[in-house]
Amino acid sequence: MESMNDANIVKAIASGESSDSERILGLLFSYMPKIAAERKMDNLLVLMADLGRLLVQADRCSLWLIDSEKNELWTKVAHGVSELRIPLNAGFVGYAAKTGEALLIDDAYKDDRFDRRSDEKTHYRTTSVMAVPLMNGAGQVIGVYQAINKQGETPVFSRQDLERLALTAVYSAKTIESARLTAELEASKVELEATQEELIHILGDVSESRSRETGDHIQRVAEISYKLALYYGLSEEEAERIRLAAPMHDLGKVSIPDAILNKPGRFTDDEFAIMKSHAINGEMVLMKSKRDLLRFAATLAGSHHERWDGKGYPRGLRGEEIPLAGRICAVADVLDALSSPRCYKPAWPEEKVREEFIRQRGGQFQPELIDVLVEHWDDVFGCFRKARAEMEAAQAAAAAAQAADQNRAG
Known part of the structure; x- marks a missing residue:
């Protein structure tokens, strides 16, 4: 995909030449680096408002912050x-x-909640509106993202528009909170790295939001990759780098059509060829970044479907030709895929999952990584046991409630 600057993005939106997924990806890669590098709160608000406006194709968008001392909301509408x-x-x-x-x-x-005074002053006609609260780390509302008047053929915002603005609001709130705490972002290396991490996760969430898989998938893959890296003997710094990059492993899925991405049955040969393209697509997009972390994530995205025996894709790498981060992420990704329900299958039983990894030792996966996984199985698989116990408890409670309702009705 060609790089897209602001003008190209607007042109693509107007002409319909770019698919929706490419448009969203282009926007994120255009604006997130600017936001991550910005130091002044006023400029941050303008950048985030511009991103939100283009993201949901609104006529106007603004990011309001609460001023508790004056009991007001304030915003910057332009530089x-x-x-x-x-x-x-x-x-x-x-x-x-x-x-x-x-x-x-x-x-x-x-x-009735609409305040018409603004329209009366500006002679502007407000029709469709979205408003999404911004929450800080303590769960308190610190501001509101507002988009006004959907542009294009459809005059109203969709539920998907609301979800996209809400997703951006999460990143915006954390960025604003960091900026407030540090006053000058460039003065704090820790805060800059935290902003990069949020960028990684927001892009990872975008890739996962297009499929029916749980949004927890990227977080589990990141944490499992981190544990495997430490158990394998990597340093804390190296393991943390893999944890930060792992959420980007399936970024290329934004280019895969929904009909293929969420197909419940087996792929045809042509469909599988398209599906496999997500690895190289994600790598190519991430490699365009000048940030070391994103370029490292590019290597991981392009190698996590390679196999130890050389039968993987996209390049058919074998053994240690495969980057170590890709080998580690491959184990974590498959572990989550087998252990979690998907649109095409239920979750596998724990023992069957364990047996499959042992069977693929030296085939799909590096032998030493499988030895590490088996040795620390209880710790690594613990997150799935917890999730299954919670699901079973919820199902039992629902069944009990249904039985009680039936008894009362009888």
Whole structure:
């Protein structure tokens, strides 16, 4: 995929030449580095507002922050323009700030929460609106993301638009919180690295959101990769680097059509060829970055489907030709795939999963990594046991509640 600057992104949105997934990916890679490098709060708000506007194709978008001392919400609408302030309880933004609820409004004038004074002053006509609260690490509302008037053929925002704005709000809230704590981001190496980590996870979440797999998949793969790296003998620094990069392993899936990505049955040869392309696509996109962490993630994305015996893809690498991070992520990725339910299969029983890895020792996977996995099986597999116990408890509670309702009805 060719690199996309802001002008190309806007052109692609207007002309429809770019697929939606490519458009989103282009936006993220265009704006996230700018946001990560920005030091001033005013400029951060403008950048995030611009990203949100293009992401959901809104006419206007703004990121409001709460000023508790003045009991107001404030925002920057453009570089070089003084800030805009409104009462804390005003309109949809105030409602979202007060309740912590996201709003998806098709017609503002049919909703009693709409504050018409702004339209009356500016002679602007507000129709469709989204408002998403920004939460800090303590779960407190610190601001609100607002998008106004959907552009394009459909005049109202969709549920997917709301999900995308909410996903961006998570990253924005954490970035704002970091900026507030440090005052000057460049003065704190720790905060810069934390921002890069958030960039990694937000892009990973985008790739996972297109499939029906649980959003916890990337986090589990990251944590399992981290544990395997430590048990294998890598340093804490090396293991942490793999943990940070692992969420990007399936980034290339954004280029795979939904019909193939979520197909419940077996792939045809042509479908499998398309599916396999996600490894090289993810590598190519990430390799364009100048950031060391993203370039390291590129190597991982392009190698986690290689096999120790040389029968993997995309390059058919064999043994130690495969980067170590890719070998480690391959074990973690398959472990999660077998141990978790997917659209095409239920979760495998624990013992069957363990037997499969032992069977593939020296075939699909490096022998020493399987030895490490088996030796520390209880620790590594513990997250799946916990998830299964919680699911069984929830199912038992639901069954008990249903039985009780039936008894009362009888």
